[in-house]
Amino acid sequence: MRVILQKVTSGRVTVDGALVGSVGVGYVALVGVTHTDTPADAEFLAKRTAVLRVFEDDAGKMNRSVLDVGGGMLAVSQFTLYADTTGGRRPSFIGAARPDHAQPLFDHYVACLRREGIASVETGVFGAMMQVEIQNDGPVTITLDTADFAKKGG
Numbered sequence: 001m002r003v004i005l006q007k008v009t010s011g012r013v014t015v016d017g018a019l020v021g022s023v024g025v026g027y028v029a030l031v032g033v034t035h036t037d038t039p040a041d042a043e044f045l046a047k048r049t050a051v052l053r054v055f056e057d058d059a060g061k062m063n064r065s066v067l068d069v070g071g072g073m074l075a076v077s078q079f080t081l082y083a084d085t086t087g088g089r090r091p092s093f094i095g096a097a098r099p100d101h102a103q104p105l106f107d108h109y110v111a112c113l114r115r116e117g118i119a120s121v122e123t124g125v126f127g128a129m130m131q132v133e134i135q136n137d138g139p140v141t142i143t144l145d146t147a148d149f150a151k152k153g154g
Contacts, residue, residue, distance in 0.1 A: 001041040001105065002081045002147075004030040007054055007140035011074045013124040014131045021122035026071030028134045031109060032081025033102035034095050041146045042105050046112030049073070054140050062140075072120035073113055076132055077106045099127055 011028035013021045029049065055064040055071065066073065079102065082095035096102070103126050113121045124130045 001034065001037040001045055001109070001145070002032040003045050003049065003109075003144045004078075004081065005049060005052070005054075005142045005144065006030075006134055007137045007142075008074075008135050009137045010133075010135045012133045013074060013076055014133075015125050015128045020125055020130075021074050021076075023072040023074040023120065023122060025069060025137075026066050026118075026120075027073050028132065029073055029075045030078040030081060031075055031106055032078050033097040033105045034082050035097050035101065037097065037101075037105050037146065039105065039108050042109040043112050044146060044149070045144050046109050046116055048144055049113060050116035050118055052142065052144075054142060067117055070119050072122070073118050074122050074124075075106070075110050075113065076124040076130065077102065077126045103127070 006028045008023065008028050009025055011023045012019060050067050051065050053065050054062045055069045057063040079093060079096035083091035083093055084095055085091045106126060110121055110123055
């Protein structure tokens with residue numbers, strides 16, 4: 001499972017011109033699922049998301065988590081995070097899980113974020129063509145990937 005976290009001052013997602021989710025200070029999380037991902041992967045990444053310290057403290061150091069600052073989250077499913085661009089000019093998306101596997105894991109990640117205590121968690125619409133506006137703060141963009149953690153032993 002792969003999550004691209006963007007620390008934001010605001011973010012919003014629309015579908016067919018209608019606002020479906022928004023966040024103020026916090027994260028926009030772009031979430032991709034691959035075939036081998038499990039509920040445990042979603043739980044691990046939700047916990048990691050909640051406690052990651054990339055928000056500034058009073059001294060301007062990245063020492064605070066989204067929980068510490070009372071920030072929110074806007075989670076957006078994005079199968080293109082598993083694009084394979086190594087062959088030809090057109091990416092292959094064979095690494096992305098099919099919707100019947102991906103959507104329950106995306107939903108589980110969102111539920112776990114709420115359980116971790118994040119103030120407000122909103123989402124886009126799974127599988128929809130969405131327009132995502134991100135006001136990146138910093139800019140700070142962090143990649144969390146369960147494959148990377150597995151290589152390091154958790």
